[in-house]
Amino acid sequence: MSESRVPEGAPASNQSAARATVNPPAATRVMGLAIVVLSGLQMMVVLDGTVANLALAPLQADLGLSDSGRNWVLTSYALAFGGLMLLGGRLGDAFGRKKMFVGGVALFTIASLLCGLAVGEFMLIAARFLQGVGAAVASPTALALVATTFAAGPARNQAIAIFAAMTGIGSIAGLIIGGALTEVSWRLIFLINVPIGVVIVGCAFVALKETAGERLALDVPGAVLATVAATGVVFALTEGPELGWGSPYVIGALVAGLLLFGAFLYVERTADNPLLPFSLFHDKNRVATLVAIFFAGAVMFTVAAFVALFVQDILGYSPLEAGLAFIPFAFGLGSAAAVASKLAVRIQPRWLVVAGATIMVVGLLYGSTLDSSATYLANLFVPVIGIGFGVGLAVVPLPLCAIAGVSETEIGPLAAIAQVAQTLGGPLALAVIGAMATSRTLSLGGISGKVADMNPAQLEALGNGYTFALVGSAGCALIAGFAALFIRFTPQQVAQAQAAEKAAQQA
Template identity: 85%
Template structure:
């Protein structure tokens, strides 16, 4: 063990002989790392507001419109675990710069897209870049800043970018989309170039470790999820008996079976089965998956409803959703205090109930709805429900394990939340489209629809909220099987903080 550490130290010294961990958070390094996190979060938020305009501009089907979101999330979630290990294997600075560069080039391609295929393919590449850069950035926070106040402050700033990006994305995304949906992607180009340029100077390279990378596992898992999502998304429009739809389901399931076989025999598996021996943790991952499904699908269909049915501009749609972020933040602050006093499952169940009530109410709305009378309270209420649930669940994922397993479990929890979105959106999107078509509606841009078809489209969008409510029900039911105590959650909080100091 000591020989291995000496070798790693020698490698790191050879790469950057004169650079030690920073003792102050002030400097280019934190701008680079937090800037990347902000850019990734912004990209995930602003795309929802651009769905309606880009569907009209590019003539996308409903399935094609949903692929703009799902292609990115599938690549990001499916390759995230591999992306983090690439940094360990080849050097985090090198992989961070490569990931940001790919994300930047892909953003340019998104902004220049001329049809559905080019946009969806570019979005997938964006997800690949984010899957490499984002986990590597978090790891670089730990290696760039010295343990103690500097690292604590850096982690806090890095984490804060999620909240800042969520709110800023709603406003900035709406404003940019008012001019052109292409700008929400093109704005990443100068920012990405600046981050790469500063990263070359500000970041120090880490030592490379000899790891056996589970590339087959990552490819099989991502491919399986993509094919299943394809079948679910295209089924309503191509027909459920279409050879393409049936074939995608069959091949997707075959790839998933192959993934399980590969993981069982892999030397360094992305998904160690040993982590799932605890029933409490399995229930936690299920609840995380469906909570992520609610957030991802809700954002897409509310944005579409207020623009296509209520006639909101992209900016007004973004502003209308800002109270959701405040509701979530308020509940998160409350939950972080309560989670060490009461059993975490009751917080998750309470959050799920609030979400269900708000979503079912939302499913009754139509084109006569007004913001203050019908939308404001449900939006902030659902946000509060999400906040109650999302704080305890990640802590339950790492409760009762040694510090060496905190990182892998936290990463798997993030993957579960990320992949829950596109998989659920495929199902819920199919529900919405089928509902619209059954009422005499059609797929495509609203400018080509009659008044009756727009009413049918609105019925499909609100029916999607029923699907979100079902996901919230499953998340709440799964949470009932989480038996971790407040003491175990408190220990998990302490262990997580201790792990950040290593």
Template identity: 75%
Template sequence: MQLMMVLDGTVASLALAKIQEDLGLSDSGRNWVITSYALTFGGLMLLGGRLGDAFGRKRVFIGGVALFTVTSLLCGLAVNEATLVAARALQGVGAAIASPTALALVATTFAPGPVRNQAIAIFAAMTGIGSVTGLIIGGALTEVSWRWIFLINVPIGLVILVFAFRALEETNAERLKLDVPGAILATLGCTGVVFGFTEGPEMGWGSPLVLTGLVGGFVLLGVFLAVERRAENPLLPFSLFRNRSRVATFISLALVGMVMFSLAPFVALFVQDVLKYTPLHAGLAFVPFAFGLGAAAFVASKIAVKVQPRWLVVAGTLITFVGLLYGSTLDASATYIGNLFVLVVGVGFGVGLAVVPLPLCAIAGVGPGEIGPLAAIAQVAQTLFGPVGLAIVGAMATSKTLSEGGVSGLAATEMNQTQLDALSSGYTFALLGCAILAALAALAALFIRFTPEQVAQAQAAEKAAQQA
């Protein structure tokens, strides 16, 4: 299940150009294909984990996998923008139910010790494997038809369900007060903000719908905070945020998540629409990003316990900033070896330096009982704020394209040279937006004051929590 969800998140960006051409998506509709999934996934992830505790993890996991499988079929059969976006949102709900329950099932299925450690290592490896193979498999499937990137989930999902019924054992249900209002308010609030920024460039920033989305979204987020203060079992316990370094950590995590989420679609669109790469060629071109990220993650995991973590995060985000700033100057004359290779590897290395110490900072200096909730909130911060970043960066890209004589909703193959140049300017302007977000992440990281000793303790506590 973990491999399938990582693959799904990776391949969708590669297929955007083909989906837009086939279904006639507007630029905002193209962004919704990505954001609708992430909004429901990130917004409901904490609630999904609580559902497993409240009703039994096997039962909830099977339900989540079944929903993900059915909605993957609906995505593959979509006939227009509305049906695809709706199916993607429901797919995110399925992922939010199944994903947090999956790791918990690993812990309850395998006995503590070497066997569980190996199982957790295999589970974690699926993220790295999925990131690389998703680029290759996604590109190859998109060459045949973009629909196959979703339809391939159906037989995989059926196999998962068969093995889940046979191999998994049910866990005891706990009596928990579920914070359903909090999950719904957070999801709807972020959706409103994303709607406003996504539709603003095309509908007009003064449009009543756009203004309603922006104002309503921020109001709902304010109500969410008020509800969380009084909730019996809140998704967002405010007691965990009394430490200023932890607040700075979560802000940095959110901003880095925004960069990573926004970067992939626009680079994929640039190399396909402007440089005329095929989907498979584009996927192969991005593989060095995963290797750069992996190399940096290995280095960061070794030295995070020896130097102040903020300097690792600052270094990583500044490397990312410089790489994206360079990327924003590219045009149709760019070549892979001369321009893109160093950019892809460099940005991957910068992101890798930042993403290792930040989750450790999120759980630094807390008791064993608080590690799980904080780790989950850290994951949600990256996942839920990603669509907000894409909405902001996407608004910058579309506004730039339209201001230079470009059009929205027209396939690149049907554009004249002026429109294509405007499209290229919009895509590279999006990279400038990502660079700004990376710079803000570096600034926020300066306020993280955790010591190497605290990070080392967090690393040890995280391993102990997994083995318990």
């Protein structure tokens, strides 16, 4: 929680009084408008990420997007969200969490309106980027507001549980609601956020109380450099297959991205309050953990995109049918998460990650062999559940490994960095794997553009590109499993991390 600074050596009574005036009294009951506002925002942000995958095929057909433009619909949002998330959380600490929460939700809502009204590729991608910026401010601030709004103990524990549950509910609801809305128009998946966002902003003014800002140095240059550097690299990799790898735009973007990344590392080493403290990476186990988190996030992001495209463009599924086809994935993931949370404190977590990665690799390589003759029950149902189960086994132990063996004050920063690693793994991997898929399609005589304009041979080439993308996803899973072999945390350390995480939430 944010606290005002009290001079060293001040009397204890003065320190207590100063702290007491910082934040309003915390609520002792969880049910009320506050938890509806905070969890509603979380559900909206998660749902928006889910439904975008289902809308890619009709969106591309309606606006005539290129394959690279279609991928930018996903990556622009994720790059802004992941790149600015750490800064977004600190803005709440510095200027007041209620104020930043309302501002973030308002920006997300306006951007959603612009997405729904988009008339071309540039407008849609720019609006999606603004959505990501709004989410990067609102989402981490919402989680911090849960801690300051509800009293430590049962009330806060219940509030955190409800807030976390919105991630799972939003993911599944997004598959159904998003599919149904996309059946009518892809614009509705964005426009529906507008009335919801307006209600959340209005209720936030009533239900939430402001927290005092804390004067601290904000690493704005670091956040901007990281986001722009990643965007440059992603642009080069995404546009390479269509513009040509020798294009000055592609080469220029790649060089600029790498140079800006070097500038980012320099800024982080010299900043007073860096977003990425290098001291947190002295432990090789933690570095291996973050690498595994990055590539596990890449698997989830890329598989969702290309499977959704394959079942709609190649198998002819409607958006709603595609959404329903993904539900077994969510159940497989949830089942594995329940198993992994118990096993992680009994066996070395690296073996859970390796087992999960192995299951993912097998399922994805099988999926890469499918073509237009595939049917859901015969060819997709079991692999979808299996890949989801593999993801669940891998992603549960990794965040605990990220915070294992650190002091309570380092849990928050490390947990945030782990979340950023998972979020940024998706768009960066999609850039590489998307380039692989497009190159494969073009090499087989396919074209980039509307599916309705393609002949059977071009459709076959397109499907081959989509399934080849799953080979790239399998490669990400393989790297995640290999990195996990270098994680040496014990079950006891993971159990301590679970206890420390709970204690940090209750503090």
